[in-house]
Amino acid sequence: MARENYSDIIAFIAVARESSFTRAAAKLGVSQSALSHTIRALETRLGVRLLMRTTRSVSLTEAGKTLFDDVADMFTAIDSSIASVSDWRENPTGTIRITANDHAADTLLWPRLAPLLARYPDIKLEINIDYGLTNIVEQRFDIGVRIGDQIAKDMIAVKIGPDMSMAVVGSPGYFAKHPQPEAPADLVNHQCINLRLQSHGGLYAWEFDNGDTQVNVHVEGQLTFNTTNQMLQGALDGFGLAYVPDDIVKEHVAQGRLVRVLTDWCEPFPGYHIYYPNRRQSSAAFNLVVDTLRYSANV
Numbered sequence: 001m002a003r004e005n006y007s008d009i010i011a012f013i014a015v016a017r018e019s020s021f022t023r024a025a026a027k028l029g030v031s032q033s034a035l036s037h038t039i040r041a042l043e044t045r046l047g048v049r050l051l052m053r054t055t056r057s058v059s060l061t062e063a064g065k066t067l068f069d070d071v072a073d074m075f076t077a078i079d080s081s082i083a084s085v086s087d088w089r090e091n092p093t094g095t096i097r098i099t100a101n102d103h104a105a106d107t108l109l110w111p112r113l114a115p116l117l118a119r120y121p122d123i124k125l126e127i128n129i130d131y132g133l134t135n136i137v138e139q140r141f142d143i144g145v146r147i148g149d150q151i152a153k154d155m156i157a158v159k160i161g162p163d164m165s166m167a168v169v170g171s172p173g174y175f176a177k178h179p180q181p182e183a184p185a186d187l188v189n190h191q192c193i194n195l196r197l198q199s200h201g202g203l204y205a206w207e208f209d210n211g212d213t214q215v216n217v218h219v220e221g222q223l224t225f226n227t228t229n230q231m232l233q234g235a236l237d238g239f240g241l242a243y244v245p246d247d248i249v250k251e252h253v254a255q256g257r258l259v260r261v262l263t264d265w266c267e268p269f270p271g272y273h274i275y276y277p278n279r280r281q282s283s284a285a286f287n288l289v290v291d292t293l294r295y296s297a298n299v
Contacts, residue, residue, distance in 0.1 A: 008042040009071060011035055012050060016068045019058050092285045093122035099134045100127060100145035102227045103245050104272045108161050108293070109145070116292050123285045131197045131204070131226065137277060142286060148270030156278060160293045161271040166207070167246035168266070169258040173238040180261045181241075184208045184217045191240030192219035193231045206243045208265040219243075271295075 014024040015035070025032040043050050050064035060068060100109060105127050117123060128141070136144040144155075147164070151157045168181070174191075181187055187206070195204040203224065205216040221240045225231050228244050235242035236257060246266070252258040274293055282290075 005042070005045070008038050010075060011038045012042060012064075013068065013072050013075060015039060015051060015058060016060055016064065016072070021053075021058060091122070092120045092283075092288050094283050094285045095124040095126060096143065096285055096289050097126045097141045098128070098143045098145065098274075098289075099130050099136060099139070099141045100272075101131050102129050102229060103248065104145045104161075105129060106229070107245075107247065108272060112292050113289065116288065120285070120288070123288070125289075129227065131195065136275075143274050143276050143289070145272055145274055148273045151273055151275045154277075155275040157273045157275045158290060158293070159271065159273050159295045161295050163268045164271045165246045165266050165268045166243055167249050167253075167260050168206075168241055168243050168262045169232075169235050169249050169253065169260050170241045171236060171238045172256065172259055174235075174240065175259055180259070182262075184215050184262065184265055187217050187219050187241070190219070190221075192221040193234045193240050193242045194219060194221060194224040195228075195231060195243075196224050196226045208262070209267040209269075210265045211267055 011024070011028060011030075014028055015021060018024040018027065021032050021035055021039075025035040028035065030038075039051060046063075048063040049061050050067060052059045052061055098109065109127060113125060117125060134141065134144055136142070145160070148157065148159065168187075170178075170190075178190060181190060184206070192206075196202070197204055203218065205218050208215050208217065219241075223231075223234045223239050225234065228248065231242040232244050232248060232252075234240065235244075236252065241261075246260075249258055249260065253260050274290065276290075
C-alpha cells in the first residue's frame with residue numbers, strides 16, 4: 001500500500017475505536033460523509049469489508065478485527081515516538097557538543113553553563129578543546145566557538161563575550177637577562193613560548209596590529225604547548241615570552257609576577273562568538289545553551 005494511504009488506516013482505527021462514524025469524524029476533524037468515503041475507498045483497495053454498518057452501530061468484520069489488532073498498536077507507538085521527539089524541543093534534555101579553545105571554555109563556557117547544568121540535570125554537555133578551525137557539521141558538533149572575524153558567513157553567529165586583546169608577557173627574571181622588545185621584529189631575538197595548533201599541526205604565528213600596520217611573526221623558543229594555561233605558566237616560570245589573552249595576565253602584571261610589552265601592537269579585536277548552522281527546529285536544550293551564553297554588556 002502506498003504511504004499516502006496511511007491516513008486511511010488512521011481513519012479506520014478511529015472508527016473502530018469509537019464504534020461510530022459520527023464520533024470518529026469529530027475526533028479527526030472531518031465531516032462524516034468524508035470519513036465514510038475514506039473507509040469505502042480503503043475497503044475497495046483492499047478488496048474486503050472491514051466494517052459492518054447498521055443505522056445504530058458500527059462493528060468490525062473478521063478481516064477488520066485482524067487489521068485493527070495488527071496495526072492499532074503500531075500507530076499508537078508511532079504517535080508516542082513523535083511526542084517523545086517533540087519533548088526534545090519543548091523540554092531541556094539531550095546532549096550538546098561544543099568545540100572551543102581552552103581560554104573560551106575556562107572563562108566563558110564553564111562559568112555560565114555550570115549553573116545551567118545544575119538546574120537542568122537532563123542536559124548533557126560535551127566540550128572538546130581544539131584551537132583548529134573545526135568543521136562542526138562534519139565533526140557533528142552542535143556549537144563551535146571562534147573569534148568573531150573567523151566565522152564562515154553561512155553560519156549563524158552569536159556574540160558571547162566582549163572585545164578582546166592579546167598580551168605579550170614575560171617574567172621580571174627573564175627581562176633581567178633580556179632587553180624588552182620594542183617592535184614585533186625584535187621577537188626573533190627572544191625565547192618565545194609557541195602554541196601548536198592541534199588540528200593543523202603547525203605553530204601559531206603571533207599577530208600584531210598597531211592601528212596602522214598588521215604583521216605576523218613566527219617565533220622560536222624552548223617550549224611549545226597546545227593550551228593557553230601552560231603557555232602562561234611557562235612565562236611565569238621564566239622560560240620566555242608568552243602571547244596570551246590579556247584578561248588572564250592582568251592580575252599577574254598587577255602583582256609584579258609578569259611584565260607586559262608591545263602593548264601598542266595589541267589592538268582590540270572582536271571577541272568570542274558561538275556559531276552553528278541554521279536550525280529551524282532546535283531542541284529546547286540547544287536554545288537554552290545559546291541563550292545562556294549570549295553576551296550582554298550590561299551583565
